[in-house]
Amino acid sequence: xxxxGEAEYLETYDPHAYPAVAVSVDIALFTIRDRHxxxxxxxxxxxxxxxxxALPGGFVRDETLEAAAAxxxxxxxxxxxPGPGGIHLEQLGTYGDPGRDPxxxxxxxxxxxxxxxxxxxxxxxxAAAAQYFPIDELGLPEDVRGRRSIQQAPGxxxxxxxxxxxxxxxxxxxxxxxLEYTPLAxxxxxxxxxxxxxxxxxxxVWGEQxxxxxxxxxxxxxxxxxxxxxxxxxxxxxxxxxxxxxxxVGDAHLLHPALLRPGREDExx
Amino acid sequence: xxxxGEAEYLETYDPHAYPAVAVSVDIALFTIRDRHxxxxxxxxxxxxxxxxxALPGGFVRDETLEAAAAxxxxxxxxxxxPGPGGIHLEQLGTYGDPGRDPxxxxxxxxxxxxxxxxxxxxxxxxAAAAQYFPIDELGLPEDVRGRRSIQQAPGxxxxxxxxxxxxxxxxxxxxxxxLEYTPLAxxxxxxxxxxxxxxxxxxxVWGEQxxxxxxxxxxxxxxxxxxxxxxxxxxxxxxxxxxxxxxxVGDAHLLHPALLRPGREDExx
DNA sequence: CGAATAGTGTCTGTAAGACACTATTCC
DNA sequence: GGAATAGTGTCTTACAGACACTATTCG
Numbered sequence: 233x234x235x236x237g238e239a240e241y242l243e244t245y246d247p248h249a250y251p252a253v254a255v256s257v258d259i260a261l262f263t264i265r266d267r268h269x270x271x272x273x274x275x276x277x278x279x280x281x282x283x284x285x286a287l288p289g290g291f292v293r294d295e296t297l298e299a300a301a302a303x304x305x306x307x308x309x310x311x312x313x314p315g316p317g318g319i320h321l322e323q324l325g326t327y328g329d330p331g332r333d334p335x336x337x338x339x340x341x342x343x344x345x346x347x348x349x350x351x352x353x354x355x356x357x358x359a360a361a362a363q364y365f366p367i368d369e370l371g372l373p374e375d376v377r378g379r380r381s382i383q384q385a386p387g388x389x390x391x392x393x394x395x396x397x398x399x400x401x402x403x404x405x406x407x408x409x410x411l412e413y414t415p416l417a418x419x420x421x422x423x424x425x426x427x428x429x430x431x432x433x434x435x436x437v438w439g440e441q442x443x444x445x446x447x448x449x450x451x452x453x454x455x456x457x458x459x460x461x462x463x464x465x466x467x468x469x470x471x472x473x474x475x476x477x478x479x480x481v482g483d484a485h486l487l488h489p490a491l492l493r494p495g496r497e498d499e500x501x
Numbered sequence: 502x503x504x505x506g507e508a509e510y511l512e513t514y515d516p517h518a519y520p521a522v523a524v525s526v527d528i529a530l531f532t533i534r535d536r537h538x539x540x541x542x543x544x545x546x547x548x549x550x551x552x553x554x555a556l557p558g559g560f561v562r563d564e565t566l567e568a569a570a571a572x573x574x575x576x577x578x579x580x581x582x583p584g585p586g587g588i589h590l591e592q593l594g595t596y597g598d599p600g601r602d603p604x605x606x607x608x609x610x611x612x613x614x615x616x617x618x619x620x621x622x623x624x625x626x627x628a629a630a631a632q633y634f635p636i637d638e639l640g641l642p643e644d645v646r647g648r649r650s651i652q653q654a655p656g657x658x659x660x661x662x663x664x665x666x667x668x669x670x671x672x673x674x675x676x677x678x679x680l681e682y683t684p685l686a687x688x689x690x691x692x693x694x695x696x697x698x699x700x701x702x703x704x705x706v707w708g709e710q711x712x713x714x715x716x717x718x719x720x721x722x723x724x725x726x727x728x729x730x731x732x733x734x735x736x737x738x739x740x741x742x743x744x745x746x747x748x749x750v751g752d753a754h755l756l757h758p759a760l761l762r763p764g765r766e767d768e769x770x
Numbered sequence: 771c772g773a774a775t776a777g778t779g780t781c782t783g784t785a786a787g788a789c790a791c792t793a794t795t796c797c
Numbered sequence: 798g799g800a801a802t803a804g805t806g807t808c809t810t811a812c813a814g815a816c817a818c819t820a821t822t823c824g
Contacts, residue, residue: 242549280504280511281507339524445777445817468823469775469776471775472823474821488765492813497757696804712789719786738796740801741797741800745802745803763787
């Protein structure tokens with residue numbers, strides 16, 4: 233702040249001389265319940281879009297953008313956010329088309345979060361209601377690079393408030409591609425997990441069945457993806473099978489070689 | 502806008518009830534000159550950071566965020582921005598730490614742009630001066646995943662205004678990784694180009710020498726990356742060599758298989 | 771016992787990188 | 798002619814995916 237002339241300039245500067253713009257954060261929190269990918273939505277208790285479902289979020293206060301996202305996330309889930317082994321939070325992108333909010337110009341910085349299965353959100357929640365929705369029952373529009381069939385159950389026409397459908401589609405694609413190049417699949421499971429649990433994460437997020445044997449070998453062959461916990465599960469699977477070895481996430485932050493989604497060659501166009 | 506009760510609510514809404522926040526865009530425009538990657542910087546003509554170098558940018562008006570970026574880009578370069586075969590522009594991320602701008606809370610949406618070699622920026626420029634800087638002479642701090650040696654020439658200590666150094670580092674990494682998975686290297690060259698010119702792009706951006714023969718075969722083997730223009734250059738290279746075939750960019754928007762940067766296995770940590 | 775699951779072995783096709791080599795053009 | 802470059806051939810190694818198979822555990 234030793235830049236000459238700047239102090240004088242700042243004293244005469246009027247922050248309200250420009251049209252009002254608000255900055256908010258919205259969070260797409262993904263988790264896996266019952267082998268299906270879910271996203272947390274809140275029912276809006278106030279105008280605009282009162283009574284409709286939306287991504288959790290709110291206006292940014294005197295804090296970092298990421299802190300704002302973490303704060304909103306914690307207030308909805310009750311879970312402390314950026315802890316090691318806890319919820320993963322990363323910036324997705326910013327959505328600021330004029331008119332996306334009828335009140336005024338609102339520029340929203342969207343975040344994506346990955347969490348292990350959490351208890352149902354209820355207490356301590358600002359919103360009228362908060363609930364996890366299965367992704368494949370939301371009837372999301374087919375995104376460019378996915379050939380997800382639209383399996384929207386009749387009557388489940390969940391139109392989201394604002395432009396949150398578009399944000400959610402982008403968030404979903406981010407989530408899917410992050411699993412290819414990073415070990416973040418582990419943030420969907422507990423601290424210790426089996427290779428099968430990890431495979432369930434990939435299958436739920438990608439919406440595809442993976443070959444169990446090849447997946448097993450592949451995960452163990454990527455350096456730093458997982459490390460053995462030197463333990464096994466207490467019991468075999470409920471439908472039979474041997475006890476599985478337990479693993480912890482390793483020290484890699486990039487998977488090399490990556491775990492690529494199957495059958496995407498045709499999506500080059 | 503047929504949501505019940507919302508119209509009445511909006512009438513009583515006061516946009517100025519919240520602390521003032523401004524939204525700006527900043528653009529990292531990369532281009533290749535003389536076989537080296539350059540970035541466009543402007544010398545600030547006004548406070549704050551008057552006289553220091555910064556990424557081009559400005560406040561968002563009543564327009565899309567991307568339109569704001571395109572407008573600022575055009576006003577600096579004189580080049581119309583989002584045209585086919587023209588400049589590629591994509592959102593990078595948003596930087597909004599409190600205090601990053603001494604005037605007030607400014608949240609900046611950063612964009613990355615790739616352009617073929619353009620004439621020197623001068624006319625029609627808002628800023629006092631605009632100039633292309635070679636990336637490897639800026640003395641950028643070593644980023645997490647790159648092992649760029651700091652080759653900062655003594656006296657060339659180009660500290661950028663605001664948090665633009667950080668934005669530029671992120672933009673550079675985005676640029677490098679985009680070349681792996683997309684055909685965007687072609688946006689650094691003209692409409693028709695040789696495989697060697699394309700290789701020069703990769704070498705300039707990645708800062709590594711590539712094997713000419715293997716690169717050649719690889720590019721031609723990726724479906725939809727390039728298509729033949731059924732022509733050759735008029736002359737061979739200035740230092741000898743046969744005439745090269747000319748190509749145009751193909752219809753792929755994703756490279757499969759990808760062109761991965763060499764020697765990144767050790768960066769998993 | 772039968773079914774389901776964990777984990778391993780093996781084979782095939784593809785791809786990346788190393789290296790060598792020819793052909794063409796500029797100076 | 799000499800040097801530089803365009804483009805191809807070939808070999809080795811690594812990896813993804815298909816398939817088969819064994820071992821273990823639950824009901």
